[in-house]
Amino acid sequence: RKEVEQDPGPFNVPEGATVAFNCTYSNSASQSFFWYRQDCRKEPKLLMSVYSSGNEDGRFTAQLNRASQYISLLIRDSKLSDSATYLCVVYSGNTPLVFGKGTRLSVIA
Amino acid sequence: NAGVMQNPRHLVRRRGQEARLRCSPMKGHSHVYWYRQLPEEGLKFMVYLQKENIIDESGMPKERFSAEFPKEGPSILRIQQVVRGDSAAYFCASSPLADSYEQYFGPGTRLTVT
Numbered sequence: 001r002k003e004v005e006q007d008p009g010p011f012n013v014p015e016g017a018t019v020a021f022n023c024t025y026s027n028s029a030s031q032s033f034f035w036y037r038q039d040c041r042k043e044p045k046l047l048m049s050v051y052s053s054g055n056e057d058g059r060f061t062a063q064l065n066r067a068s069q070y071i072s073l074l075i076r077d078s079k080l081s082d083s084a085t086y087l088c089v090v091y092s093g094n095t096p097l098v099f100g101k102g103t104r105l106s107v108i109a
Numbered sequence: 110n111a112g113v114m115q116n117p118r119h120l121v122r123r124r125g126q127e128a129r130l131r132c133s134p135m136k137g138h139s140h141v142y143w144y145r146q147l148p149e150e151g152l153k154f155m156v157y158l159q160k161e162n163i164i165d166e167s168g169m170p171k172e173r174f175s176a177e178f179p180k181e182g183p184s185i186l187r188i189q190q191v192v193r194g195d196s197a198a199y200f201c202a203s204s205p206l207a208d209s210y211e212q213y214f215g216p217g218t219r220l221t222v223t
Contacts, residue, residue, distance in 0.1 A: 004151075032210050043200055043214040044152065087151060091210040096142060096154035096165065 003027060004100035006088050012106045017078045021103045023071040023088030032091040033064055035073045037084045038102060044087055047073075078107045111136065113203050113215035114183075121221045128188040128195070130218045134203030141184040142212055143169075143176060146198040158184055159207070191222045 006023045013019050025033075033050040048055065050062040050071050061074040071088055088100040114133040122128050134141050139160050144152040154168040158178035169176065173191075178184040188195055198219050202212035 034210070041198075041219070043216050045214070094208040096157060096168065097152075097210060097212060099144075099151040099153070101149075101151040 003098045004088055004090050006100035006103050008101055008103060010104040010106055012108060013078055014108055015078055015080060017107075018074065018076045019078055019105060020075075021073045021086055021088075021105075023073075023100055025069050025071070025088075025090045025098075027090065027092050027098075028069060030069075030090045030092045033071050034089040034091070034097075035060075035062055035071075036087040036089055036099075038087055039084050044099075047086070075105075078105075080107050080109060083107045113201060113213050115199075115201050115215040115218050117218060118216060119219050119221070121223060122191045123223055124192055125190050128191050128220055128222075130186040130188075130199050130201075130220070131183040132186070132201030132203075132215060133183040134201075135205075135213055138203035138205050138213075140204045140207060140209065141178050142202045142204070143184075143186050144200045144202065146200065146217075148197070152200060155186070164207075188220075191220070193222050196220055196222045 004025050035047045036044040037047045038044040048057050050064045052064050054063045059076045063072045083106050085102040085104045087102045090098045141158045143155040146152045156169045156176045157165040173189045175187045198217045200217045201215045204212045
């Protein structure tokens with residue numbers, strides 16, 4: 001089983017749609033969780049951290065379920081500029097960041 | 110406030126040649142991480158270095174790959190006798206603290222082996 005698994009997509013959605021991405025992780029000792037955004041041929045950039053209580057940043061909401069080892073990202077009112085690959089990232093203490101393969105999103109006008 | 114810098118941004122090498130990738134961390138950061146991203150794949154950790162020390166090289170292939178972070182100058186990832194399978198984007202990240210998830214990524218070096 002891979003350490004971090006994501007649905008690769010692509011998700012093709014119209015502008016204004018709500019879209020949700022899921023991610024599962026295998027290491028129950030994982031401590032910190034993140035969503036990164038990666039534009040084509042660019043470096044990954046931190047989108048938001050994910051907390052057990054859930055957290056929201058504008059149109060973006062992240063949730064963590066430790067019991068199920070499951071992380072989600074919800075994007076409301078999708079914009080064309082949201083088109084990118086979204087990477088689920090897990091950190092387990094003194095180990096390197098572990099990245100999922102990413103989920104590709106295309107928002108269509 | 111310069112971010113993490115990597116050069117070259119694009120590098121083309123023929124099979125069997127050497128590739129040298131350079132990474133200058135953010136000012137004040139003494140911890141550097143190298144990641145490789147193969148086409149259609151996620152980033153995979155290669156090596157974690159502090160100044161003059163390799164802390165964790167568990168993700169680095171045993172042969173042909175080496176990394177250093179000297180007291181002065183950038184961190185260098187060196188790939189000897191490159192093969193087509195080495196074609197990838199190589200990202201460097203730096204952090205101000207040891208073993209930190211707070212990592213800032215550079216723009217990457219895209220290596221193409223012909």
